[in-house]
Structures are given as structure tokens and as C-alpha cells.
Amino acid sequence: MSLVGQSVVRVDAASKSDGTLEYTDDLDFEGLYGAVVRSTIAHGNILSITFDETFDFSDFVIVDHRDIEGRNANVMLTDDQPFLAETKVRFIGEPILLLAHRSQRMLKEALKHIDITYEPLTPVLTVQESLDCKTLLYGDDNLFKTIRTEKGEEPDYTALKSLEKHYSTPHQEQLYMETQSMIARYCDGAVRIVGSMQCPFYVESALFALTGKKIEVEQAPTGGGFGGKEDYPSLIAAYVYLLSKKAKQDVKLVYDRAEDISFTTKRHPSALHYKSHFDETGKLHALDIEITLDGGAYVTLTPVVLARAVLHAAGFYDCGYIKVDARAVATNTPPNGAFRGFGAPQVIFGIERHMDDIARCLGISPMEVRERNLPHSRSVSVTGAKIGEYTRLRTLFETTRKASGFDEKEAAGTPYKGIGMALFMHGGGFTGEGETLLASKVWLDLHDNGMVEIRIGSVEMGQGTLTALPQIVADVLALPITMIRYHLPNTAKVADSGPTVASRTVMIVGELLREAANALKEALGRYGSEAEYLDAVRAYLKSGAQSRFQAAYQKPDTVQWDEEHFYGNGYDGYSLGCYVAEVEVDPVDYRVRVSDFYAYNDVGKVVNPMMAEGQVEGGVAQGIGYALYERIAYQDGKLRSSRLSDYSVPLAADLPKLHIAFLNTDEPSKGLGELPMDGPAAAIGNALTHALDTAFDNLTITPEVVEQKCR
Amino acid sequence: MQIRCTINSRPYRFECEPEERLLDVVRRLGMLSVKKGCGEGECGTCSLFFNGKLVNSCLLLAPQMQGAEIVTLEGLQKETETIRENFAKEGAVQCGFCTPGFVMRAYDYIIHEGSKDEKRVKEALDGNICRCTGYQKIVEAIVKSMS
Numbered sequence: 001m002s003l004v005g006q007s008v009v010r011v012d013a014a015s016k017s018d019g020t021l022e023y024t025d026d027l028d029f030e031g032l033y034g035a036v037v038r039s040t041i042a043h044g045n046i047l048s049i050t051f052d053e054t055f056d057f058s059d060f061v062i063v064d065h066r067d068i069e070g071r072n073a074n075v076m077l078t079d080d081q082p083f084l085a086e087t088k089v090r091f092i093g094e095p096i097l098l099l100a101h102r103s104q105r106m107l108k109e110a111l112k113h114i115d116i117t118y119e120p121l122t123p124v125l126t127v128q129e130s131l132d133c134k135t136l137l138y139g140d141d142n143l144f145k146t147i148r149t150e151k152g153e154e155p156d157y158t159a160l161k162s163l164e165k166h167y168s169t170p171h172q173e174q175l176y177m178e179t180q181s182m183i184a185r186y187c188d189g190a191v192r193i194v195g196s197m198q199c200p201f202y203v204e205s206a207l208f209a210l211t212g213k214k215i216e217v218e219q220a221p222t223g224g225g226f227g228g229k230e231d232y233p234s235l236i237a238a239y240v241y242l243l244s245k246k247a248k249q250d251v252k253l254v255y256d257r258a259e260d261i262s263f264t265t266k267r268h269p270s271a272l273h274y275k276s277h278f279d280e281t282g283k284l285h286a287l288d289i290e291i292t293l294d295g296g297a298y299v300t301l302t303p304v305v306l307a308r309a310v311l312h313a314a315g316f317y318d319c320g321y322i323k324v325d326a327r328a329v330a331t332n333t334p335p336n337g338a339f340r341g342f343g344a345p346q347v348i349f350g351i352e353r354h355m356d357d358i359a360r361c362l363g364i365s366p367m368e369v370r371e372r373n374l375p376h377s378r379s380v381s382v383t384g385a386k387i388g389e390y391t392r393l394r395t396l397f398e399t400t401r402k403a404s405g406f407d408e409k410e411a412a413g414t415p416y417k418g419i420g421m422a423l424f425m426h427g428g429g430f431t432g433e434g435e436t437l438l439a440s441k442v443w444l445d446l447h448d449n450g451m452v453e454i455r456i457g458s459v460e461m462g463q464g465t466l467t468a469l470p471q472i473v474a475d476v477l478a479l480p481i482t483m484i485r486y487h488l489p490n491t492a493k494v495a496d497s498g499p500t501v502a503s504r505t506v507m508i509v510g511e512l513l514r515e516a517a518n519a520l521k522e523a524l525g526r527y528g529s530e531a532e533y534l535d536a537v538r539a540y541l542k543s544g545a546q547s548r549f550q551a552a553y554q555k556p557d558t559v560q561w562d563e564e565h566f567y568g569n570g571y572d573g574y575s576l577g578c579y580v581a582e583v584e585v586d587p588v589d590y591r592v593r594v595s596d597f598y599a600y601n602d603v604g605k606v607v608n609p610m611m612a613e614g615q616v617e618g619g620v621a622q623g624i625g626y627a628l629y630e631r632i633a634y635q636d637g638k639l640r641s642s643r644l645s646d647y648s649v650p651l652a653a654d655l656p657k658l659h660i661a662f663l664n665t666d667e668p669s670k671g672l673g674e675l676p677m678d679g680p681a682a683a684i685g686n687a688l689t690h691a692l693d694t695a696f697d698n699l700t701i702t703p704e705v706v707e708q709k710c711r
Numbered sequence: 712m713q714i715r716c717t718i719n720s721r722p723y724r725f726e727c728e729p730e731e732r733l734l735d736v737v738r739r740l741g742m743l744s745v746k747k748g749c750g751e752g753e754c755g756t757c758s759l760f761f762n763g764k765l766v767n768s769c770l771l772l773a774p775q776m777q778g779a780e781i782v783t784l785e786g787l788q789k790e791t792e793t794i795r796e797n798f799a800k801e802g803a804v805q806c807g808f809c810t811p812g813f814v815m816r817a818y819d820y821i822i823h824e825g826s827k828d829e830k831r832v833k834e835a836l837d838g839n840i841c842r843c844t845g846y847q848k849i850v851e852a853i854v855k856s857m858s
Contacts, residue, residue, distance in 0.1 A: 013799035016807025017814055018791075019744020019784040026743040105728065175842050177748050177756060177808040223746075223808030224842055257749045462806025462843045610802040617845030618805065644753035644840070652836035652846035657829075 003475040005664075007610035010467045011481075012221075012460065024181035024195050024220040024254070031186070031250030032061060034243050035107045037097035037114055038263065039089035042123035042332040042637030043135075046087055046096065052113035060110055061247040063098040068242065070212045075205075076231055080138070081298035081335070083210060083238045089118070090137065090297040091334050092638050093263035095235070100243040100251050123332040125637050127271060127294050130329040137297070138330040144295045145303035145328050147310050149566040151384040152321040155285040160277040163361050167274065167353055168698045169346045169681070171632035172267035172625075174339050175649055176461075178223025179260040182236045183252045184244030191244050192216045197233040198225045199499035201457050204491045206234035207241060215241065218490040225461040226622070227338030230501050231301055232264050258642040265337025266632065268293040268305055268328070272350035282362055282369035284319040291326035291347060296335035302328045305336075307431050309343035311570050312678075315351045316387050316425050317370075318379040332637055338501060340619065341677040344426055345626065352422040352682035353697060356689060365410060366686065367401060370423055385560075385569035389425065392602050393576055396663060397423055400578035400600040403661070409582065410690065416585045417595075420686025422679035423578050427571030428671025429504040432561040435572065440498040440553040442512040444473065444520055448541050450534045452477065452520065454486040456497035458509050463673055464611040465505055471607055472510045476517035479533065495550070503671020506607055507573065508553065510669060515551040523549070575670035576602040579620070581683035582656075585691055590706040592628055594684060598659045599676060604667035612672055616660050619676025625650045627681040631700045716776045718742065719786025733761070733771040737783060744784035744811040748840070755839030756808060758815040759783045765819040767838070784811045791818050794856045801852040805843030813839050817853045827854050 015021040049064075051057050065072050065084040072086065073079035085096045096116060101107045122135045129135075130142045138144060182195035193215060197203055200217045207215040217237070222229065236253055244251040255264070273290040291309050295302040306328045314322050355373070359366040374394050375387040387393075400421075401407065409419045429435050443455040452473060460466040470484035477483075497509045523545065524536040541547060561568040582596040599616050606612045629648045633640040641647045681699055688696045694709050715724045718740065727736055734757045737745050745768055748756030752767040759768050760782040761775075784791065794817050797803070804810050813836070820835045832850050841849060 007802070009799050010802070010804060012807065013804040014795070016804045017795040017798045017810045018788060019811040019814075021807060022743065023746070023808065025747065026738075175840075177754065177806065177840065177842055178746070179748075222806065224806040226842070254747075256747075257751070464805070614802045614805055614844055614848060617847045618843045619845075621845035622842070643751055644749040645751055649840060649842065651840065652833040652850060653830075655833075655846060658845070658847060 003471050003481060004605065004607050006608065008467055008471055008481060008608055010464060010611065012466055021221050023178055023223055024183060027183060027194065027220060029183065029250065029252050031252060032100040032102055032243065032247050033104045033107055034098060034100045034240055034251045034253035035111060036095045036239060037099060037111065039085065039092060039094040039096055041089060041118050041120055042092050042125065044089055044118035044120040046085065046089060047117045047119055049097065050115045052115065055110065055113035057110065059101065061100040061243055063242045063246055067246060068210060070210050073209060074234055075209050076300055077303055078299045081300065083235060091332050093334055098239050098243050100247055123637050125332060127292055127329050127331065130331050137332065142330045143327050144299050144330055145306050147306055147326045147566055148324070149310060149383060150323045151380060151382065154321050155277065157277055160279060160285055161361070162275065162277045163358055164275040165354060165357055165697065167272040167350045169270045169349055170699055171269050172339060172630055173261055173632060173647055174226040174228030176224030176226055176228055179255040179257060180229070180232060180236050180264060181254040182233065182240045184240035184250060186244045186248055186250050191241050192218065193237045193241060194218045194220050195233060195237060196220055196222045196229060198229045198459055198461055198501060200459065200489050200491050201496045202231060202499055203234050203237045207237060210238050210241065216490060216492045219459050219488045221488065222459060222461040226340045227342065227501065228264060229461065230338040230499065232337065257644060261647060262639045262642040263334055265300065265335055267339035268295065268302065268336040268343070268346065270346035272347065274350055274354040276354060276358060278358055280362065282358055282364055282372045284317060284373050286321040287314050287319050289313050289324045291324065293328040294331055294333070294336065295328040296331060296333045298335040300335045300337045302336065304431065305343040309347045310566065311382065311427060311431060312344040312425070313347040313351060314382040315348070315423065316375050316381065316389065316393055317373040318375045319373065322382050324382060333634060340622065341674045342502065344674065344678045345681060348422060348424045348678045349682045349685060349699065352424065353685050356420065356686045357695065365407065366421060367407060370397065383570060384567050389574050389576060392665065396576050396578045396600060396602050399663065400580060400598055403600065404580040404598040406580055416587055416691055417583070418687040418691025419580065419582050420683045420690055421578065421580050422682035422686065424679050425574045425576050426503065426671060426675040426678055427574050428507040429572045430502055431570045432563050435508060435553055436555045438498040438553065440508060440512060441495040442497050442509060442516050442551050443495040444513065444516040444549040446520060446537060446541065446547045446549070448537065450483060450537045452484050454484065454513065455494040456509060457489045457491065457494050458497050458505050459489060459500045461500065463615060464608065465500065468506055468607045468611060469510055469513055473513050473517045476514055477521055503673040503675065506669050507671045512551040512553060516549045520549045573668065573670045575672060575675045577675050577679045579679035579683045581680065581687045583684060583687040583691055585706060590703040590710065592688060592701065592706060594624055594656045597656050600661045601675060602663040602665060603672045603675065604665055604670045606662050606664050607669055612662060613660050615672050616676040617658055620658055620680050621650050621655055623677050623680025624655060624684065627684040627699055628701055631702060712774065714773060714776050716779045716781060718781045719783060727773040729772070729774055731773040732769055733773060733776060734768040736773050736776065737768060737781065742783040742785050746808055746811065748809065753840065754809070755812040755816060758812040765815060784815055787818060794818055797852040797855045801848045801855060803844060803848040803852040809839060809841045813841065813849055817856065820853065821857055825857055827857050829854065
């Protein structure tokens with residue numbers, strides 16, 4: 001029986017539930033603890049740094065930017081972000097100095113005895129201030145990136161109705177349960193990095209820029225990432241590297257929760273403007289969309305987040321003319337970055353709220369509006385590519401609509417109860433030419449005992465990579481999963497299969513592994529039983545043939561992309577979601593309870609149904625948090641909600657029973673990691689709008705917001 | 712200051728600073744199932760039994776350990792075997808960082824209450840945060856452990 005499609009129990013479940021799996025902070029450690037000295041102002045020049053003479057700093061290791069041998073730039077898409085500030089600071093929390101000491105207590109004490117004086121500059125704390133350009137933070141317009149795309153012919157507007165609305169979405173904190181943690185291991189002048197991360201090769205390349213040398217980077221068991229451990233660990237790896245190099249000892253740096261919430265990257269807040277033209281049946285004729293993201297103080301991954309927002313901004317609806325103007329601005333707040341969904345949850349909130357608003361404007365059902373605008377064989381996307389998924393999308397829409405009993409519930413109009421839908425897609429893998437630029441590779445090593453070893457850079461961070469990828473390889477080879485070995489990656493020992501992000505692991509890396517496994521199988525020739533397999537392995541290896549089987553990413557013909565004009569089909573494939581939320585509002589305290597939730601998905605072939613359900617359940621929980629609970633508060637550029645007691649995430653009792661289904665088609669597997677985060681907030685916003693007959697256009701919808709809207 | 716207490720039925724005698732947290736002390740002594748998640752009693756990753764009561768060890772100070780009986784997941788391996796198996800089988804484990812805390816909470820719930828009502832189970836989990844699973848499979852694993 002095929003292993004792909006079975007709910008194989010996670011290979012790491014036992015060591016995780018008995019407490020024996022060692023995360024970074026649990027690893028054997030004998031050395032110094034590190035700490036970061038950070039800016040206390042949002043924008044300014046550093047005038048002086050003084051170490052209190054009455055405090056003994058002699059046994060501390062102190063590092064500043066002058067200790068960097070290579071470039072003081074954390075190069076991702078660009079090189080604007082220094083590892084350590086030199087003369088200027090751009091956000092509260094920007095790293096300036098590093099300290100290390102054997103005692104964590106002394107380290108805390110020492111922080112009180114360092115005085116940094118600044119020449120304050122006007123901080124730019126809001127998107128509007130940034131757009132006003134009175135203070136320039138980046139280039140000559142404060143814009144990190146702009147994208148403009150237009151497709152189709154403008155319609156004759158005279159007989160059309162129009163609707164113009166603003167929507168907004170806030171910061172969101174990833175809140176992986178294990179905080180950012182990194183260790184530098186020192187041995188004979190060389191440093192090896194071990195820690196919590198999503199992308200070991202990103203860390204390796206950041207350290208290469210810092211040192212001019214290839215440093216070995218090893219992933220430790222990682223307690224969640226959700227995007228928050230995509231690019232950020234490069235910084236903290238650099239910090240332990242610099243301290244360890246200077247101290248000639250091991251150094252460990254583990255953020256406490258408040259430090260992690262305050263200074264690491266978050267989801268980009270967005271301001272969205274949707275203007276639509278449609279006829280009296282609700283058929284869309286034109287969409288004019290403006291997207292503004294707050295990028296924070298440095299570029300980091302913002303341009304790619306913006307690109308993904310543009311690609312998802314119009315959903316998959318059929319519309320003759322679509323124009324998108326998108327921009328990401330610089331502010332003096334901590335840099336924003338990757339978070340599950342990566343720009344899509346923001347705009348899906350926009351387009352899906354807007355579809356409901358069109359229905360409200362016409363006095364028809366939101367289902368009718370969606371149905372009229374479902375794509376067909378000639379429909380093209382926001383970037384002018386054919387929407388090949390039109391049949392799948394229609395099937396998913398109809399299945400969910402029926403299963404949830406949407407029409408009857410929507411018509412019922414019960415006071416303080418509402419129902420709402422979100423219909424959406426998510427592109428798997430890197431956008432545009434991204435996958436081609438990554439040029440991912442995989443290795444499969446055949447051992448003489450018949451074991452097959454997966455050697456790639458993709459990581460387990462909770463989503464199930466360590467189980468799903470061996471399932472795919474074992475499936476091709478018709479072997480039990482126990483014959484497949486796969487360890488957490490070390491950059492010195494594995495092929496660079498690209499970062500563990502963008503819902504690409506099963507879809508892209510899994511496909512490459514299938515290819516490599518097929519090559520292996522072909523090399524071995526026919527075998528029936530396991531014993532015959534072992535004979536075939538022995539015979540093959542005895543012949544002295546290559547024991548490593550490789551595969552590398554090659555762009556499929558279907559992906560054609562023109563980055564300059566933002567035109568073409570930007571993805572290898574799309575996964576689809578149709579989510580329905582039912583909500584109840586308490587008329588006394590205005591708390592909102594999601595009473596029922598349908599999460600129906602089409603992700604092609606499901607590799608491991610139990611783990612796939614787990615991804616959806618977790619993603620929906622984060623989406624419900626995004627809609628109703630999670631609120632980051634800044635005051636004068638300082639984060640005011642830096643603790644878990646201030647930043648509420650959903651608890652078990654806050655969540656409804658989820659109805660989850662996969663259409664499970666025989667199409668190749670598509671991405672699933674991000675999809676379930678995209679839809680819940682829009683479905684909930686729509687359900688609340690239905691419940692209270694007043695529009696909820698801005699997240700987070702806290703009880704205070706509901707109360708105000710009901711006044 | 713010097714502390715004498717028992718941890719997982721073994722007597723311990725050690726020196727510690729008066730302001731140290733129980734969490735840090737038990738981790739230093741090697742009980743690494745006790746994780747540091749938030750440090751303010753919100754997430755439950757550092758749960759352990761303190762004189763028979765399930766507590767967040769980040770909220771207690773080392774001097775409170777004097778004479779106490781402390782039990783961590785390391786000392787409850789046999790008792791939690793069924794729960795842990797069900798966590799694995801039901802898909803209640805993802806990144807795993809919160810899992811030891813949830814296993815402790817599940818064990819405490821089962822020995823003290825044991826109602827299979829999902830609502831009751833969910834309410835019992837209000838001191839534990841999981842950011843990966845959405846809790847549904849954790850609840851199912853706990854209910855299954857009571858059958």
C-alpha cells in the first residue's frame with residue numbers, strides 16, 4: 001500500500017512528548033552567556049558609549065561593530081541593515097553592543113552600567129509620517145519597494161456601480177513557543193553555530209558576509225518558526241559568533257520572551273484601499289487596489305512580502321481590468337518580516353471583505369457575488385496569467401457552501417449571530433523567478449545496509465518535514481519508512497535544498513526527492529521483497545557505482561515570469577481554501593466567539609492526512625487570533641505589549657470545533673503551510689459584519705471595537 | 712543559600728541564589744523537560760508538580776524549594792506513557808516545545824477530574840499555550856487517554 005496518503009505517526013513525536021528532545025537551550029553547554037545592548041531611542045545618532053568606572057567590566061567580553069572582520073551588513077535582499085549599529089540607530093531595540101559573561105546575573109547587572117548618549121532625530125513612527133517625507137529614512141522617498149501592475153482593458157464605467165473602501169490589518173507576532181536561541185561552539189580557533197532556525201544556508205551566507213569564511217551551521221531541534229526564524233536567526237548567529245571568536249569560548253544567547261516579542265520581526269501591518277466597479281448582478285468589471293505595508297526600519301524581506309501581497313490581492317476572481325499599486329514604506333519601528341502567509345493574509349482580508357461589501361451594497365447574498373465572479377477557462381489573474389485552477393476552485397466553493405449550510409444560515413438572520421466566508425488561494429514556493437534563483441538541490445545517499453539517507457537543508461520546525469519527506473522517498477522505493485534516514489541539517493554535510501519557507505518543502509523539495517528516489521530505484525533494477533532490495537543494493541554498490549543520487553530544481557514550462565512588468569504566472573502551483581466562520585456576539589460584554597468553523601482545502605495529493613489536518617488546525621487558530629485577539633501596541637516607537645500577559649493568543653477554550661476536509665485530488669501535492677492562515681480573519685470579519693449589520697474593516701476586532709461599532 | 716528537597720523521589724542538596732527561579736534551578740539540575748516559554752506563568756511550558764500541585768515553575772523562587780517534593784515529567788514517564796502514546800497517535804505533537812507541559816497538564820487533569828467532556832478538557836488547558844496545533848488534537852488525545 002502506498003505510504004503517501006497515510007497518517008504515519010511523526011518520527012519525532014516520542015522524544016518530544018517525553019521531554020528528552022534537546023532544543024538549543026537544553027544542549028550541553030559550558031561557556032559564556034551573551035546579551036545584546038540595544039538602542040533606547042527610535043531614531044538618532046550615537047554620540048558616546050560610556051562604561052561606568054565603578055563597575056568592573058574586566059571579565060566581560062564586549063563586542064561592537066569594530067570587531068567585525070568582514071562587512072557589517074546582514075545581506076538578504078539588500079545590505080542596509082548592519083549587524084551592529086555604528087553611528088546611527090533606527091528603532092528602539094536596535095543592537096549596538098554585545099556582552100558576554102559566565103554569570104547571567106552579572107550580565108544583567110552590567111547592562112545597567114553602560115550609558116549610551118544620543119543626538120535624537122525626529123522619529124518616523126507612522127506610515128503617513130513616512131509618506132510625508134519630512135524626515136528621510138530610505139532613499140529619496142522612504143519607499144523600500146513599489147510594485148505597479150495592470151492587466152486588461154478599462155471598462156466603460158458609465159453603466160457600472162462602484163464601491164470604494166479602506167481596510168487595515170495590524171502587526172502580528174509569530175509567538176513560536178521556543179524563543180530565538182543560538183550557540184557558538186568554539187574549537188581551536190574555529191566557530192560552529194548551532195541553533196533554532198528555519199534556513200541554515202541563510203545563516204551560513206550571512207556569516208560568510210560577516211567573516212569572509214564558510215562557517216558550519218547546524219540546526220538544533222526548533223520549537224516553531226512560522227516565518228519568525230527565517231531571516232532573523234542570521235543576526236543572532238552573528239552575535240554569538242562575534243562573542244565566541246573574541247572570548248575564545250562557547251557562547252549561548254537565548255532571548256527571553258519580552259526581548260523576543262519586542263525586537264524580532266513581525267507580520268507587516270497593511271493599509272488597503274479597494275475600489276471596484278461592478279454591474280447590478282455583482283459581476284466585477286474593474287478592481288483598483290492600493291496596498292501600503294509598513295516595513296519598519298530595514299528592508300529585510302519586505303519587497304518579497306509586498307510581491308506576494310500583490311499576487312494575492314485580487315484573489316482568483318474573474319475581473320476584466322485589475323490595477324494594483326503597492327508600496328512598502330520605512331519607519332522607525334523594528335523591521336517587519338516573514339510570518340506564515342507572507343503578505344497574503346493581509347490582502348485576502350481586503351479582497352474577501354470587499355466581496356461581501358459588494359453584496360451588501362447590492363443587497364444580495366455574498367455567495368451570489370462570489371459565484372458570479374468565479375473564474376472560468378479564459379479568466380486571467382492579477383498578473384495576466386490564465387487561472388488554470390478554475391475547476392478546482394469551483395468544486396471547492398460548491399462543496400464548502402453545501403457542507404456548511406451557508407445559504408440557509410445566512411438567510412436566517414439570527415440576532416448577534418453571523419456567518420461569513422473566505423474563498424482564497426495561496427501560491428506555493430518562491431514567487432516569480434525565485435525558485436530558479438534558489439536552484440535547490442537534494443541528495444539521497446544509499447548505504448550498504450540498504451538505508452537511504454536524505455541530505456538536504458530543509459528543516460523540521462514542527463510542521464512534520466522529518467516525517468513527510470521520508471514518506472515520499474519510502475513510497476517511491478516501496479520500503480518501510482524506517483529504512484529512510486533524515487537528520488536535522490548541518491550545512492557542511494547536506495545539499496542546499498533552499499529555505500524552509502513559502503510552503504515549498506513538500507511541494508518543491510518533496511518533488512525533487514521523488515525524482516532522486518526514482519533515479520535510485522531505476523539504478524537498482526527490479527526488486528520485489530525487502531530481501532531482494534538488499535541484494536540489489538549490494539550488487540549495485542559492489543559495482544562501484546555512485547551511491548549519491550541527486551536532483552536539482554528546474555523551472556517547469558508553466559512558470560513564465562517577467563519581473564520588470566510583474567507579468568506571468570508566478571508560481572509552480574496554487575493550493576486553494578474555502579473557509580466558513582460562524583460567530584456569536586455576547587450582547588453584554590461584546591466578546592466574539594467563533595462557534596463553528598469549516599476549513600475546506602484543495603492541496604492536491606495529501607501526503608499525511610493527520611499532519612495536514614494539524615497544519616490546518618494550527619493555522620486557523622493563528623488566523624482566529626489575528627482576527628480577534630492578537631494586538632501589538634506601540635507607543636512612541638516602543639512596544640507596549642511585550643509580554644504574553646499583554647499579547648493574547650487563543651487558548652483551547654477560545655476555539656471552536658473545526659470541520660476540516662481536503663478534496664484530496666490526484667494532482668501533485670501543493671503547499672499547505674501557509675494556506676490556513678490566509679482565510680480565517682476574512683471569514684470572521686464577514687461573519688461579524690453579517691451578525692451586526694455593520695462593517696468590520698479593521699483588524700484586530702477586540703470587544704472594545706465591537707462595542708464601539710454597536711453604539 | 713543551601714536547599715534540601717526531593718526531585719523525582721531523589722534527595723537533592725544544592726546551593727542557589729535566593730532570587731533564582733525554581734524553573735532555572737530544576738533545569739540546571741538536569742530536568743530539561745521543563746521548558747522556558749514565557750517566564751511569567753502564562754504558557755505552561757515549565758509545569759511541574761510542587762508538593763503534589765501542578766505549578767508554573769517560573770513563578771516560584773528557589774527558597775520555596777526548601778523541603779519540597781518536586782516531580783517533573785522525567786519522574787512520571789511510566790504514569791504518562793498512555794497519554795504520550797496518544798499524543799503521538801492523535802497528531803497532538805508538532806514543534807514539541809509545549810508538549811511536556813501539556814502532558815503534565817493532561818496527567819493532572821486525568822488523575823483529578825477525568826471528565827471526557829471536551830469543553831471541560833479545553834477549560835482545563837487554559838494555563839497552557841500551544842501555537843502549532845490549534846489544540847484540537849491535544850484535546851482528542853486527552854479524551855482518548857481516559858477510555
